[in-house]
Amino acid sequence: MPPHPLQEILQPKSIAVVGASETSEGGRYLSSLLKLGFKGQIYPVHPKHDIVLGLKCYPGVRDIPDDVDYVIATIPSSLALNLIDDCAVKHVKCIHFYTARFSETGRQDAIELEKEILRRAGKAGIRIIGPNGMGVYYPAWGLSWTPAMSSQPGSIGFLSQSGSVAFEIIESAEVRGMHFSKAVSYGNALDLNESDYLEYLSQDAATRLIIIYIEGVRDGKRFLQILRRTTPKKPVIILKGGRGQSGTRATASHTASLAGSMTVWNTAMAQAGAVSVAHIEQLLDTAAAFYFLPPAYRNHVGVAGAGGGWSVMAADLCEEAGLNVIPLPDAIRQALKKAGNPVWDWVTNPVDFSIAVELGPSFITKMMAENPDFDLNIVFLDPQRNRGALSSDVILNEFPWSDLQKKPLFVVLLDWGKTAAGTDLAGSELYRDLRNKLIGMGIPAYPTVVRAANAAGKMINFYVDQNKNLTD
């Protein structure tokens, strides 16, 4: 297969940032290139400056001595058409218009201007990213949106129609130990659209997992076709914005999208094998499951480590998430009996640690890890409960992690709302320390069981369906 056309576009050798004074949005893009170590030529363009951030600045794109591959435009929309003419002279391959206030305003003149941009760029062979989007985050190539973004590459490919949502998702993902191959915030999708980007990520070897925030599609048929071809190779998680009447109204003023019917959408997503989520938290929770964990092709879950009430609720929430909370396998019961455990006949799955306290967390969870009746496990850690004097290492050493990690393992690290309150600083520190050490071991940590159960359910369901389709 020949390389996808976007591969060349997204690996420019030279970039001009148009509208780059030191304090402007253009300056922010310039700093980002410098900070993330973009290796090609960088040309600031601004009519009023000679030097910007230590680089020679040009009054216009035409004044740049060489050809330019890629342009980041942060200028007002009224200057867009002239810019395209200038870029045509310099054989620019792609312009990312950060510039906004086009069709999303709903105003006729802005809509007409957008059309003319597309026409004129097309004539010059220039592709457009945006307008009204943050553009490309590609840490391994030195491209990002702010200097604060991580330079560490990872395996998530991310498409977002919204810039602010993209920021939040990327930063929140980084906090949870997940990193990105490429992300595109593509806004109004005037030229290059969701289908082009998805096709590219689908073929991109560095991308193992694709996540999408989308408000509306430009070409539904093509998008579904590509989606269907992608999901057997890598999971695709989709968060749809504009599901209801008011959300649809809001998408129009945000990215000029037509949101369409949700019934049709949901059916199409299910048939294409995509994982649908309802909000950012769920998107991140589900992404963490796919990012860190091996697949499992059956839904028998073992749950251990909580007290009685939490065990009851964990069972409910796992079941409601589509998991099968099987009874404790007889082999484990018999092993408990043989070990002389006094509650062997009483313990069930979920294993209630308030009654199974004699067992110690290690003994029972090791058996759960090894027993083939369980396909995945959920383990509770409660750092704030009678643990004041314990260090994170003491707590962690109670569990046989390397055994447990042979199957998908979800840890519920109960928070009790305290980390946000900061009323118990030692408790907060312990919580963070545990959380970061778990992430370091490649174990996703969830603050509540409902979030762990939902992520587990969505992941298992994906693999079960995938397996079914492959063996059909």
Place this chain on the structure above:
Amino acid sequence: MPPHPLQEILQPKSIAVVGASETSEGGRYLSSLLKLGFKGQIYPVHPKHDIVLGLKCYPGVRDIPDDVDYVIATIPSSLALNLIDDCAVKHVKCIHFYTARFSETGRQDAIELEKEILRRAGKAGIRIIGPNGMGVYYPAWGLSWTPAMSSQPGSIGFLSQSGSVAFEIIESAEVRGMHFSKAVSYGNALDLNESDYLEYLSQDAATRLIIIYIEGVRDGKRFLQILRRTTPKKPVIILKGGRGQSGTRATASHTASLAGSMTVWNTAMAQAGAVSVAHIEQLLDTAAAFYFLPPAYRNHVGVAGAGGGWSVMAADLCEEAGLNVIPLPDAIRQALKKAGNPVWDWVTNPVDFSIAVELGPSFITKMMAENPDFDLNIVFLDPQRNRGALSSDVILNEFPWSDLQKKPLFVVLLDWGKTAAGTDLAGSELYRDLRNKLIGMGIPAYPTVVRAANAAGKMINFYVDQNKNLTD
């Protein structure tokens, strides 16, 4: 109406703690009475000590010189029957059995013992709380479960079949600025059961809001009758444990409850006007809405303060939570036009602050607060986004809180997962500071829009239904 029989039981003048050595569970109850300043007589009872925590200790209940109102029993189950005989001599009115390992073990001898306890206590006119429960938390009377629990009384009455769930709910609620009138963790509900406690809280003047974690009911007909009478007076939020097959199995080993059919349960709850929630997070979120906010009898919500993508998703999530995200009222549009605002024709509801930035948060939210088309408002604060240099006061001073608080106001205080990660300490501090100041103003803060929207939807739905029934 004569005072409810539980009123006298829960306001004992003297308490004996049976099994109270300094390091035991009994000692913990003793410390709690001392710490929370219980004003009556306290009698530690333990065969091996003369003094416990500075108080004279008695070898048995019979050795206490006076009569005793209330006994907290932490002794093994094998000693329970003898204790009842001793308590009968001292005219004890109620024994709280913290003691566990009765019918919840599923073992015949334990089930028989429980029955005999009930029979013998009944004969002696002694009421039983528990067994297998934490008992009574009544901060205004000096009763609690651990010395760490807050002595500050509030207006939530709380029933919990589970002790560990009760702990988590109480501590998490305190962190969010909510306090309790009374809480009872009643475990196996051998004698006094959920109906008795609910009836008492229903009549209790200090209780404005009732929250319940329940696994199974002893007498469904009576419970529903009392529930129906309660909800017109005060909201009742119910979290049901044991909803599915595996959860039902787990309730049996936890509190020996029969969970029953969820279809029947859900219909009954809806008919009785109770607010059903699915997990602890949702229980606390919903409780915070009722605890802090005035009622509203229509569901027209105004949303402001987020960027474009968040505005789209806020609209979806509000709608999915049963709220009506109406278009921006024309009066507000015209006022914007009159003020010379360049985006007056483009702004909608949710108000996207990335396009309405010229307005300033104060101008638009004040109009939303004052416009009668909106019944409630949701306002976003994003402390981690381009706010590095701002203090919480600067951020808070941008909004007209006293105007906004005339209607139910939900604040979404976006977290980006950072408070738990501790990677951005200044950001975490700012977050906490904002959150605690909002709580201080009586404004509930939610870390995500889905949680705010769900809490708002459940609250408004309750008041709309209540209003409908009252005017029928």
